[in-house]
Amino acid sequence: MGVDKIDIKELAIELLIPLLAIIFSFIIGAIIVYTFGYDPIETYAALLQGAFGNLNRFADTLLAATPLIFTGLAVAFAFRCGLFNIGGEGQLLVGGLAAAWVGTFDGLSVVVHVPLAVLAAAIAGAIWIAIPAVLKAFLGVHEVITTIMMNYIAYAMVAYLSLKVLANPGEIKTPPIEASAYLWRFSNILDIRSYMNLGFILALLVLLFIYYLLWKTTIGYEIRAVGINPDAAEYGGISAPKNIILAMLISGALAGLGGAERTLGLYHYYIQGFSPGYGFTGIAVALLGRNHPFGILLAGILFGALSNGRTFMNMAAGVPIDLVNIIQAIIIFFVAADLIFRQFIPNKSEGGVA
C-alpha cells in the first residue's frame, strides 16, 4: 500500500508549508519596504542582527519568545481538542496580575514563593476560561465569541484591579514584587544585560510536559480523540464535555503562565498595557508551529526574534518597527490558507471517506 510513503510525504508537507509561508511573507515584506524607498536587504540584515547579533541580543530574543511559547501552547492545546481559544490575551493578563499580586506577599522563601506565584497565574488563567469552557461543554456555545468577550472583560477587570485596587494612587503599575518571587535571571551568571530569566526554562519544561501529556498519556489520547471525532470518542466511553473542559482549563492555565513570566521575570510588577498582544501572536505561533510543541518552540523563537530585532532594524535601516507586525499578519494568512500552497502539491490518492 505504501502507507509509510504517504505519511512521510504528509510530514514533508507539514514542514514545507510553514517554511513557504515564512519565505513568501518576507518577500512581500521586502516589496513593501522597497516600495517606500528602503533597502530590503539592509532591513532584513538589520533585523537579523538585532535578533541574533550577539549573545545579549540572542538572550533578548529568547526572552521575547517566552510568553509567545506559552500562549502558542495554549492555543495549540485547545486546538488539539478541536477548540479555538482566542482568549489567550485575557488569560495572560489575569495570570500576570495574579502573579504580581501573590509576588507582593512577604516573608516567603524563594522555593515557596516562586511556585506559588506561578501557580496563581496558572489558576487565574484557568478561571478566566472557565465560563467559556462550561458554556461550550454543556450548551455548545461557540468558544471563539465567548473567549473574545472574556478578553475585553479582562482588559477592564485588570485595569480596575491593578490601577484602583493594587497600585498606589497615581501609579500605573502595581507595587514591586518581593525578591523572593523573582524568576532567576541569566544575567546572574552570563555577561549579558538581558532580562532573560528562568521563565524560558519553565517554557521548555512545560513544552515537554505538554508533548508528554498529549501523546504519551490516556489524557492526551482522550483529548485528541474528542478533537478529531467527538462521536467516536463518546462511543469509546470518552466524555466530550469532560475533556473539553479539561483541555480549555489547561489552555487557559498555559496562557496565564505567560503572564507570570512577564511580571515575575521581566518587570517585577504589573504594568497596565504590558502585553502588545501576546495572546493573539500566540495564535500565529500555534498555527505556524502546526500545533505541535516542538513546532511552537521554533515559531515562538522566530516571532520573538522579529519582535526583538525590529528596534535595531528601525535604527539601522530606518524602517518603522511595525513592518514586523505586517509580516506576522501575512504569515498567518499564508499558514491559514495553506490551500494556496497545497494546490501546487500533487494530490495524494483520494481518501476513503465520501
Next chain:
Amino acid sequence: MEILTQIFSLETLSSTLRMATPLAIAAIGGLYSERSGIINIALEGLMLAGAFIAVVVSYFTGSPWLGLLGALVFGGLFAMIHAVVSIKYHADQVVSGVAINMLAAGGTVFMLNIIFNTSGTSESVNALPYWGPFKPTVYIGLLVVFIAHYVLFKTPFGLRVRSVGEHPHAADSVGIDVEKIRYICVGISGILAGLAGAHLSLGVLDSFREGMTAGRGFIALAAMIFGKWTPFGALGASLLFGFSQAVQIRLQGLGIPTEFVQMIPYIFTIIALAGVIGKSTPPTAIGEPFEKGKR
C-alpha cells in the same frame, strides 16, 4: 433624582447616538457577512483601516467627503483579503480575521510613520461638517440599519444571503452562486466597517490615532450577537452599549467604576449566547467553507 435626570438628559441621549453609530454600522456590516456564513471578527481591523484611510484621503485632498468615500472603498477592498482567504482558500475564518486585525494594527501605524512621520496621532485634517445636531454619518448609520432590514428580509438577494448562510448546499442546488453571494456580503461588511471607522476619525475627531477603534469592532460584534443577527436587534444593542459608554463618566460619580460599565456589552453577550435571556443562535453554516458536492 438629580443623577437620573443627568443620565437621561438630552446631552447623554445625543451622545448615546454618537457612540452607538459606529457600533451599529459595523454590526450591520458583520451581519451581512455572518448571515452569508462567513465569520467576521475582522470588523475591528476593517474599522481601523477605514478610519486611517479616511484621514489620509482628507489630508491629501482636503475633502472629508472624499475621505469618507475612500474609507468605504478601501474597507471593501481590504475585506476582500478576508473573503478570498476564507472563501477561495477555505482558511479558518477566525484565524483570517485575527490576521486582518493584526495587519490593520501594524499597517496603519507603519503608514502613519511613512506619511505623517509619527507613530501616535496624525495631523488634524478637514473633518465632516455638522448636519444639524449630528455628523452626517449618524444619519447614514440609521439609514444603513433600515436598508439592511429591507434588503435581508424583503428582497430576493436577502433571501439568497440567508439561505447561503443556513444551508449553502440547498442554495447551490437551485443554482445560487454561493461563493459570489459570500464575496458580496464580506465586501459589504468591509464597506460598512470602513464607514464606521470614518465616523470615528472624521466624524467624532479630525485625526487618526494609533489603535483608535479601541475594541469597538468587537463591541459591534457583540451588538450583532446580542441583537440575534437581526438589523433592528443590532441597532437596539448598539444603542444600549452606546448608552452605557455615554453614562460611564456619570456613573463613576455614583461610585460605579468605569471599568465595570465597560464590561457590560461583553457580559450581556455571553449571557445572550448562554440562552439565559432568549437564546442567540448563529446562522447554521457559519464558519464552514463551502465545497461543492460535499455535505
Next chain:
Amino acid sequence: MEPILEMKAITKRFPGVLANDNVNLDLYQGEIHALIGENGAGKSTLMSVLFGMYTPEEGEIFYKGQKLDIDGPQDAIELGIGMVHQHFMLVPTLTVAENIILGSEPKRGLKIDIEKAIAKVNELANKFGLQVDATAKVKDIPVGMQQRVEILKALYRGAEVLILDEPTAVLTPQEVEGLYQIMESLTEQGKSIIFITHKLKEVLRISDRITVLRKGKGIGTVTTSETNQKELARMMVGREVLLEVEKEEADFGEVLVEVSNLSAFNDRGMEALNSVSFQIRAGEILGIAGVEGNGQTELVEVLTGLREATAGEYNLHGDSLYNHSARKIKEAKVAHIPEDRHKHGLVLDYTVEDNLVLGYHYREPFAKGINLNFNNLAEHANRLIPEYDIRPQNKEALARSLSGGNQQKIIVAREFDLGPEFLIASQPTRGVDVGAIEFIHRRILEQRDEGKAVLLVSAELPEVISLSDRIAVMYEGEIVDIVDAAEATEEKLGILMAGGSLEGGIANGS
C-alpha cells in the same frame, strides 16, 4: 414514441473507481422508471451526471431529441430536469414558500412578491395533490411534507422530468403510500419520473419499467409487469440470493440480557422507542429486523450508553445497566459494533494501533495510571492484525487509509478480543466487501457458540434470517413480534416490518 430522455453509454470514473461503466437509460413521457441496485452500484452517480453535478468521461445525453451539454444543476433545472435529493435541500429557517421560490423569486419592484409566491405554491400543490403549509417554517413541518416541498420546488421550476433519490427511505408506510399517489398524479399530468431505490417491493408496486445497475454496469432494463422479485434480485446481486451460513445447533444457556419496557426519545425529542422488551440467552443471537428508522438506532444507543432512556429496565447477568455511561457499560463487558463506523467506531486520524484500544485505552495493560504503555499497545496490535486479517499489516497506518472492510475488521477485532458477555452488532457488514462479510459472520457465530449473548441489528433480511436464532421485528419504536428464525421468511418478516401481524395481514393496508 420517442423517449423524452436518453442517456447513452455513460462512463464516469473516480480515482480508483469506475462508478458508471457504459450505462444506458431511457425514459418516456409519463413513465415511472425505477433505477435499482445495491449501495454503491452507481445509481447516484448516474443521476448526478444527468443533473449536471458530474461530467462523464464518455457518453451522451439526449433530451427531447436534442443532445445535451449540461454544466451544473442550473442547466439541468432550466431544461426541466428536477431532482429531489435523498437528503433534503431545504433551508430549515425559511418558510415553505421561501424555500420553493429560492433562486427564482417573483418580484414586485425590488421586493419579493410573497403573496404571489404563496398563491403559486398553493396552485401547484392543488394541481398535483401535494398538500403543504406555504407559510410554515420548514423546520416545523414533518418529513413527509418536507418531501412534498422538495417536489414542489422542482415543479415550480417547470420540471418535466423528476429524479427521486431514495424517496421512501425517510417515510412511514402511510407516507410512502401518499408518495405513490403523488407520483401517479404527476405522471397522469405528463411528468416523467426516475425513481431511485434499492427496495424491490416498492419498485414492483409503482414503476413501469426498471433499470438495474450492478457495480457500475447497466445489467438491463425490464418491464415491471413482466418481471418478479426473484429475477430483479438476481440482476441486482448477480447470483441467487442464497446466503447460506453454516451454523451449529444452538446451545442456549441462562438468560443473560433482560430488557423490559425500554423507552427513549430520538434527537428531535420524539418518542423513538416505546416500551421495548426482550431477553437474550447465553449462546443466542437475537436479530432485529425492521425498516430503518423504526427505533433500531435508538435501541442500540440506549443499550450502549450513548442515549438516555426515559423508562424501563436493562439488566445483564441480573445487574442493572440502565442509563449507565458508555464506559460503565463497556466495563460490564458489552461490546458494540456501531452502525456508522466513520462516525462512531473509529477515530479515522488515529493509527490502527490506537484504534484497536479505543474505549479500552485507559485500562491495564494498555495504560498504567495516566501513562499509555506503548509496548503493550504494539503487542496488542501485532497480535490482532494477523488474527483478524487486517490489511495492510501496518499498525502505524491511519485508519482513514484502510478499506471499509478492513476498517470494520479493526472494530470487530477490538470488540471481540476483550471477551464480551453481550455483543451488540449493528449493520456489521454494511459497505463491506464479500470476503469480509463472510469473515465477520463467522466471527459473530463464534461468539454465539462460545456462549455469548448477541444482538444483531441489520437492514439486510437475509443476514438477519441466516445468522439469528430468534428475530424481533421493530416497527415505529415497538417490537411487534418475535419469531423463531427457523420459521422466518422474508415474506413473513416483511408483513411484520410493514406494521402488520401474522394473523391479520397488514393492519393499515392500502
